[in-house]
Amino acid sequence: MIGAGLGGLSAAIRLANAGCAVTIVEGGARPGGKLGTLERGGFRFDTGPTIFTLPHLLEDLFRESGECLADHLELVPCEPAFRFAFRDGVELRLGTDLRRNVAQIAALEPRDVAGFLAFLARSERIYDELMAYFFRRSFNGPRQMFTPRVARAGLTLDVIRSLDGRMRRYFRDPHLRHIMTFKSIYVGTPPTQVPAAYAAIPYLEFVYGVWFARGGRGLHAIAEELAALAVRRGVAIRYSAPVKEIAVGRDGARGVILADDEFIPADAVVSNADLVHTYRDLVHPRWRRRYTDARLARYEPSSSAFILYLGVDRVYPGLEHHNVFFPADYAGEMARIFGEKRPPADPTIYIGDFARTDPALAPPGSSALYVLAPVPHITPAFDWAREGDAYRDLLIARVRDLGLADLAERIVVEERWTPLDFAERHHNNLGSIFGLSGKWSQSTFFHPPNRSEEVRGLYFAGGSAQPGGGIPLVLLSGEITAELVLEDLLK
Ligand SMILES: Cc1cc2nc3c(=O)[nH]c(=O)nc-3n(C[C@H](O)[C@H](O)[C@H](O)COP(=O)(O)OP(=O)(O)OC[C@H]3O[C@@H](n4cnc5c(N)ncnc54)[C@H](O)[C@@H]3O)c2cc1C
Structure with missing residues (x-):
C-alpha cells in the first residue's frame, strides 16, 4: 500500500x-x-479537511x-452546521434543526419553504441511490453506462440537469440557491457544470449533520x-x-x-x-x-485552496465553528478561478473557529482560526512563490471587513499553505485538493x-x-x- x-x-x-x-x-x-495537523505556540490546526x-x-x-x-x-x-453570510447583510445559520432552518428560509422567501422540503425529499432519493449503487463500485468505462440499472438510476439522479438548473426549480431566493450550489467549487467545477446529483452534499449536511x-x-x-x-x-x-x-x-x-x-x-x-x-x-x-x-x-485536476492558519489572542463572539462569507460577485469569482485560472480578488471565504468546539486547541481566551479561499490548481497564470505574500495581505484585509476588524493586530501565530504545499507535501497533481475535477x-x-x-x-x-x-x-x-x-x- x-x-x-x-x-x-x-x-x-x-x-x-x-x-x-x-x-x-x-x-x-x-x-x-x-x-494533517499543525502545532504552533500552543495552537493546533487541522491542515486540510474541516x-x-x-x-x-x-x-x-x-x-x-x-x-x-x-x-x-x-x-x-x-450545530448550527454553518453560518452563511452574504455581502448584502443576509445571514443564515443552517444545520440539522429542520424547524430552525425552515423559519430562516420563510423569513427570506416564504414560497421557498416548500422548495426546501421538495429539495430534501428529492435529495434523499439521490443520496440513497448514490450510497446503494454508485458509491459502492468502481466503473470501468462508458460501456457500463448502458444497462437498465444505470438508466433507472439516471432518472433518480437527475443526470441530465445541472445542479444549478435543479436548484433554480426549488428556490426563488438567490441566497438559498447559492447556499445549495456553491460547494461544487470544491470539486473544481462550477454548479452549472456538475450534475444535479451533487445536491446530495448540502442534503447530507442538513440531515446527517x-x-x-x-x-x-x-x-x-x-x-x-x-x-x-x-x-x-x-x-x-x-x-x-x-x-x-x-x-x-x-x-x-x-x-x-x-x-x-x-x-x-x-x-x-x-x-x-x-x-x-x-x-x-x-x-x-x-x-x-x-x-x-x-x-x-490532459486530466483536469480539481481546484485548490489558499489557507491561513492563524493563532489569535482573542475570541470573536459572532463566529460559529464553520463560517462561509460569500463574495459580492460570485460569477466573477467563478470566471476568475475557472476561466483566468487566477485566485479571485473577492473570494468566498471559509473561516473555521475550532477552539469554539474544543477549547484544548488554543490557549485560554484565544482562537485557532483556519481561513480558506478556493483558488485554481497550479497554472502558469499565477506564481504562488512570488505573489503569495500579496494574496495573504488581500485575504487578511477581506477578513477584517467581515467583522474581525482587529485581526491583523491580534495574530500571534501564522502559517500559510498554498497550492504549492499540496503539490509538494503529498504529490497532489498541480496542488489539486479533491483529485480529478x-x-x-x-x-x-x-x-x-x-x-x-x-x-x-x-x-x-x-x-x-x-x-x-x-x-x-x-x-x-x-x-x-x-x-x-x-x-x-x-x-
Ligand atoms: C485544504 C483541504 C480542504 C478539504 N476540505 C474537506 C472537507 O472539508 N471535507 C471533506 O470531506 N474533504 C475535504 N478535503 C478532501 C479530503 O481531505 C481528501 O479527499 C481526503 O483526505 C483524501 O484522502 P486520500 O485517501 O486520497 O489520501 P491523501 O490524503 O491524499 O493521502 C495520500 C497519502 O499518500 C502519500 N504519498 C503520496 N505519494 C507517495 C509516494 N510516492 N510514496 C509514499 N507515500 C506517498 C502522501 O504523503 C499521503 O499521506 C479537503 C482537502 C484539502 C487539502
Whole structure:
C-alpha cells in the first residue's frame, strides 16, 4: 500500500481483516495525508479537511474490525452546521434543526419553504441511490453506462440537469440557491457544470449533520485512530518511506521500490497516492500504453485552496465553528478561478473557529482560526512563490471587513499553505485538493477505474480514485478497492 491517507488506511484495514499481510509505505512522517495537523505556540490546526460528514462510515470500519469508534474518538455535532453570510447583510445559520432552518428560509422567501422540503425529499432519493449503487463500485468505462440499472438510476439522479438548473426549480431566493450550489467549487467545477446529483452534499449536511472530534487533536484524530486500528489489525506502517517506483514485470505489479532503493515485494500494490502521480512518476513509461504522460496531462485536476492558519489572542463572539462569507460577485469569482485560472480578488471565504468546539486547541481566551479561499490548481497564470505574500495581505484585509476588524493586530501565530504545499507535501497533481475535477467527462464512467487497466495487480484508493474525493468517499474508496484486490487474489 502506497500512502497512509484515509483511503489507504480504509483499504489496508479491510484487507487485513480479510487475512492479508499488509504493509503501508508512507512518504510523510505521520498518517492522514491531507488530513494533517499543525502545532504552533500552543495552537493546533487541522491542515486540510474541516467539514466531516457521515461519521457512520467510520463507525462501520471500526465495527467490521470488532471495535467501537466511540471507545477511541469523541465526535460532537457542529450545530448550527454553518453560518452563511452574504455581502448584502443576509445571514443564515443552517444545520440539522429542520424547524430552525425552515423559519430562516420563510423569513427570506416564504414560497421557498416548500422548495426546501421538495429539495430534501428529492435529495434523499439521490443520496440513497448514490450510497446503494454508485458509491459502492468502481466503473470501468462508458460501456457500463448502458444497462437498465444505470438508466433507472439516471432518472433518480437527475443526470441530465445541472445542479444549478435543479436548484433554480426549488428556490426563488438567490441566497438559498447559492447556499445549495456553491460547494461544487470544491470539486473544481462550477454548479452549472456538475450534475444535479451533487445536491446530495448540502442534503447530507442538513440531515446527517457536520461533526468534529473533541480531545485536543482536531479531525486529525480520525487519521491517528485509523492508523492505530490498522496496526492493531496487524498492518505494518512505515513512515518517511517514499516510494520512487512500482516494480512491474510481464506478470504485473511485483512490489514497490523506496527512495533508498529498498525493494518491498507484494502480490498486489494499492496506491493511495494521487492517480496522476502514481502513473506518471511511479510506473515506468514502458508499462503504460493508455496512461501516457500526454494523456495524464490532459486530466483536469480539481481546484485548490489558499489557507491561513492563524493563532489569535482573542475570541470573536459572532463566529460559529464553520463560517462561509460569500463574495459580492460570485460569477466573477467563478470566471476568475475557472476561466483566468487566477485566485479571485473577492473570494468566498471559509473561516473555521475550532477552539469554539474544543477549547484544548488554543490557549485560554484565544482562537485557532483556519481561513480558506478556493483558488485554481497550479497554472502558469499565477506564481504562488512570488505573489503569495500579496494574496495573504488581500485575504487578511477581506477578513477584517467581515467583522474581525482587529485581526491583523491580534495574530500571534501564522502559517500559510498554498497550492504549492499540496503539490509538494503529498504529490497532489498541480496542488489539486479533491483529485480529478468533477466535470462530466471525468466522472463515474469516464473516471479511471480503481483496478488498473494497464498494470495487473495495481489498484487505486483515495480521492483521485472512484467514487471521488472528500472524507466519506475516500473511506468508501478503500472499501471498493479492498474488494477488488480480494476478488483477484482469491481467483
Ligand atoms: C485544504 C483541504 C480542504 C478539504 N476540505 C474537506 C472537507 O472539508 N471535507 C471533506 O470531506 N474533504 C475535504 N478535503 C478532501 C479530503 O481531505 C481528501 O479527499 C481526503 O483526505 C483524501 O484522502 P486520500 O485517501 O486520497 O489520501 P491523501 O490524503 O491524499 O493521502 C495520500 C497519502 O499518500 C502519500 N504519498 C503520496 N505519494 C507517495 C509516494 N510516492 N510514496 C509514499 N507515500 C506517498 C502522501 O504523503 C499521503 O499521506 C479537503 C482537502 C484539502 C487539502
